[in-house]
Amino acid sequence: MKRWSILISILLAAVLAYGTPVHAQEDMPPVYYHVDESGSASIESLIDKPPSYWQVVPGDGASFGYTSAVYWFYFELKASDHDRQLRVGYPLLDKIDAYFVQNGEVIDRIRTGDSYEFSQREVHSRNFILPVESHAATSVYLRVETTSSMRVPLSIWKPADLIADEQLLNTATGMYFGLLLCMAIYNFFSYVVTRDRRFAYYSGYIVAIGLLLAALDGTGYQYLWPWFEWLQYKAIPLFGSIVFILASLVASQILQTETRSPKLHRGLQGIMIAGGLSFIASLVLPYEMMISVILVVAILASSFLIVTGFTLWQQGLAYARIYTLALSVLLLAIIINAIGYLGFLDSFFIQRYLIMIGSAIEIMLLSLVLAIRFNEDRKERLMVEQRLNSRLEVKVKQRTAELEALMRKLKDMNQRLELKSNEDRLTRLYNRGVLDEDLPLEVRRARRTGYDIAVVMIDIDHFKKINDTLGHQAGDEVLVELARLLKVNFRRAGDRIYRYGGEEFVVLMPGAQELGCHDKVLTVTEVIRAHSFKTERGEVKLTVSVGMALLNSLPGHASSKQLLEAADNALYQAKHAGRNQIRIARSLKDVSEKP
Known part of the structure; x- marks a missing residue:
């Protein structure tokens, strides 16, 4: 029971995380839409259209069900004194063309969608996040084309608030998939230990549910197959078909339908065959044709599974009650989800997360059924083992x-x-949060032992120029390669490297002495200067500016925060002096002129 209490607590925490609005978005202006049946309309033809040409988006979001038409959306952003980002909170849209217009002229265009490789996105998120480059009043036009449901939830955010909100959702989503992963591994190892095939089937079923939900949520395209557009296009019908097969197989094993009800067993076999056929059809038929089939099969298959559980419940099978409850929760989530996909439900929270919550409850309840069933079998075996x-x-x-x-x-x-x-997602170095924890500990240790500690802050010179001329993808490749060089060259025991933010890196060197530390940093800067950074847009040569601060070289009883600020001041002086420099801090305001 303790194990189940922990799992239920995790689920409740995830539900609360999903449902608690911690970070507020900005007020969204009225959104208008136009249906382009032929798909031939251009931005030039729409800019000067009168208000009567557009229709107001109904409800709290754009939801039009499955359609082959192209939809245009339009709204006006007022002038602002801060940066803004537009989030389209539905990850299954094929193509989005965003146009930002001022004074009748297109000043910026962003193209995104899940039919493009994930790395092409302006912001690497499972949602579509579009930066608004101008602070002035701007007209925004969105051209949306998709074979999935035409659902376009729009919201405007300050970048910091959006990052916080995305992190909250990612944390809750991570808890959900972590729960699935733990349950799948637990059941797989239970199979390894017990050789009971029911555990293996159930472990496969959990994995299939996880892949299906990862496809629906956009998490799969972000983390599992970001380079594989074809799989993103086919994922939902393919993984959905596998779920039908394994769900029927698990039901037949748990409920013992082969011996208790041959008719129901044949029905489950029919679902497995239908799942296999839909899987094969999904490989060759277009998504827009298969998704309707999958939704119908999902409702029918779940309904039959509930009928199977209820029938055996009436026959006196005790754990069939729990099985029926588990499937009922999932069926309710699937039905509501299908209604949302068809455009009859405007709640994007329900559309996106209810099936996650329902599947988590179903998986835990089915695990309980499997545990009860296994426990009963174990009791029978114990009666034999006593002899x-x-x-x-x-x-x-x-x-x-x-x-x-x-x-x-x-x-x-x-x-x-x-x-x-604790890792920076791009460079795989430690992130700034880890530095904030490590540095105070190392400073206290240095005070205690009498050893010195050096903080080295490294910044790429003219990195914005690389992003502007070669693109952000090339900039990311440069950051990854520089991180690799730093890891190769700072290999002294105790050295730790962190990505501080943007193009800035921090190296923490406990026990370092000034001369040896300076010589090492000078060697590394020469290695960087001589290195050719290869990107998809060509080779890049670069230099870095470096600021250093050593604890024992600073007057007074400097804190970890002051030590970091001293290194940052030294870095500023190095950049101010012409870049491609190393400066060592002697105080919080002054640095040495040592080259």
């Missing part, structure tokens, strides 16, 4: 030890997942 000799008792103890080892492995895996959150 066996002591060698069988030893084997039971070995099995117990294996299960304990399994739980330790799961705990270790959770710890590794937690460590993953």
